[in-house]
Amino acid sequence: MKKLNRKNVGLETKLPIKIVQFGEGNFLRAFVGYAFQELNKVADFNAGIAVVQPIEKGLVNMLNDQDGLYTLFMKGIKKGEEIQNIELISNIVKAVDPYANFNDYLSLAKEASLEFIISNTTEAGIAYVSSDTPNMQPPSSFPAKLTLLLHERFKYFNGDATKGLTIIPCELINHNAETLKDIILKYVADWNFGDDFKTWLLESNAFHSTLVDRIVPGYPKDEIENYNSQLDYQDNLIVAAEAFFLWVIEGGDDLKAKLPFSKTNLDVKIVDDMQPYRTRKVRILNGAHTAMVPFSILYGNKTVKQSVDNVFTGEFINRAVFNEIIDTLDMDKAELNSFADEVFDRFRNPFIIHNLSSIALNSVSKFTVRVLPSLLGYVKIHKKIPTNLTFAFAALIRFYKGTWNGETLPVQDNDDIVATFAKIWKSNDYLEIAKNALSINDYWGEDLTKVEKLTEAVALALKEMDANGIEAGYNNYIKKF
Numbered sequence: 001m002k003k004l005n006r007k008n009v010g011l012e013t014k015l016p017i018k019i020v021q022f023g024e025g026n027f028l029r030a031f032v033g034y035a036f037q038e039l040n041k042v043a044d045f046n047a048g049i050a051v052v053q054p055i056e057k058g059l060v061n062m063l064n065d066q067d068g069l070y071t072l073f074m075k076g077i078k079k080g081e082e083i084q085n086i087e088l089i090s091n092i093v094k095a096v097d098p099y100a101n102f103n104d105y106l107s108l109a110k111e112a113s114l115e116f117i118i119s120n121t122t123e124a125g126i127a128y129v130s131s132d133t134p135n136m137q138p139p140s141s142f143p144a145k146l147t148l149l150l151h152e153r154f155k156y157f158n159g160d161a162t163k164g165l166t167i168i169p170c171e172l173i174n175h176n177a178e179t180l181k182d183i184i185l186k187y188v189a190d191w192n193f194g195d196d197f198k199t200w201l202l203e204s205n206a207f208h209s210t211l212v213d214r215i216v217p218g219y220p221k222d223e224i225e226n227y228n229s230q231l232d233y234q235d236n237l238i239v240a241a242e243a244f245f246l247w248v249i250e251g252g253d254d255l256k257a258k259l260p261f262s263k264t265n266l267d268v269k270i271v272d273d274m275q276p277y278r279t280r281k282v283r284i285l286n287g288a289h290t291a292m293v294p295f296s297i298l299y300g301n302k303t304v305k306q307s308v309d310n311v312f313t314g315e316f317i318n319r320a321v322f323n324e325i326i327d328t329l330d331m332d333k334a335e336l337n338s339f340a341d342e343v344f345d346r347f348r349n350p351f352i353i354h355n356l357s358s359i360a361l362n363s364v365s366k367f368t369v370r371v372l373p374s375l376l377g378y379v380k381i382h383k384k385i386p387t388n389l390t391f392a393f394a395a396l397i398r399f400y401k402g403t404w405n406g407e408t409l410p411v412q413d414n415d416d417i418v419a420t421f422a423k424i425w426k427s428n429d430y431l432e433i434a435k436n437a438l439s440i441n442d443y444w445g446e447d448l449t450k451v452e453k454l455t456e457a458v459a460l461a462l463k464e465m466d467a468n469g470i471e472a473g474y475n476n477y478i479k480k481f
Contacts, residue, residue, distance in 0.1 A: 015048030076243030079393030164204030
């Protein structure tokens, strides 16, 4: 089988560098690389990507060995139909390791065609490191590296306002662009880069916050022979992803003109305010995940797919999302329902195995952020507690007892939280257990025993679970409460 490189596949013409991408991992290659490949095909965007390895160890050498080429396998379910697409991604034209060749990295600032900076250096990547200095080659943090690159561009083009860049971070923190900009400005001050550079940075460059959403399992090592059998070349950087794709970017008409994604079929939304979309994702996608985990594990399911395919647990999750969570969101209901339908398609994806135990980590804090706002929002609107989310809350408390039917449960959380629940569960009085659990302000942000009838409902659900199991217990609970 032939080696994957540009000569062997007839792709020797390289695109001009229009994008510098910090990060060469699976997600960016399956998300940003794919997005700009589509833009190049449909809109003649003519954008090449120069990838920068953000940490000392990475994939740059492997990328260069394949001339920046790699194969993306996209698999999923859409409206009940299986989707499988294979695409050779060819827009990475250069891969740079700043730790091995810092001057090669700085030379990217001198590319006249450069327009965009895109990054995904993990949530920990957008951080200020006080020990970073402008003389380091390179400094340790991503914002510090980017500060030096921008300063080099400012100097090389003599502060030309037309050479400013559009900076689009994809790290999964809220307000990622604003956070990145604030850290860069701190470095500008620390390093005495001057007011002229600061003015150019603020007036000639644009920072846009984002929300990205695509499940990318990455290199399919357990099925690599099957994947390779579908290719006529040897690819050491195959990446697998689900078919679903969503990119929400804060911006206006200027950004829409710069990034004509409207010409593609990709779900890229350039909006004034991304917060409703972030809330939608956190409450529906992440909220459904978090609500189902303890409940479904106690029922006996192992995976997300099993949970939504099972008649009983699937109906429970469906009612929690469509009847309770969506009801609390101030967005177009048709759009919310459509998004939720897509979420359930993703949950049913046979190509991606989501073990419930693997997403049980830190369930208390996840419930507080992802589910509790929907529960309390429902109470505020309807003046009563939501049936399914309340039962899910009780299942969470029961889950943290740590054992069920003689078996150890996959509780993974802070030692103090685990110890607190162990103490709570020393009682045999379900009302006392519910009161003690719900009154922990540090967990929930407030004393939830003050929510009318919530304590009694949780206590009843706990009693029914232990006496009759999850399914029969739930059916008894909804008759009594």
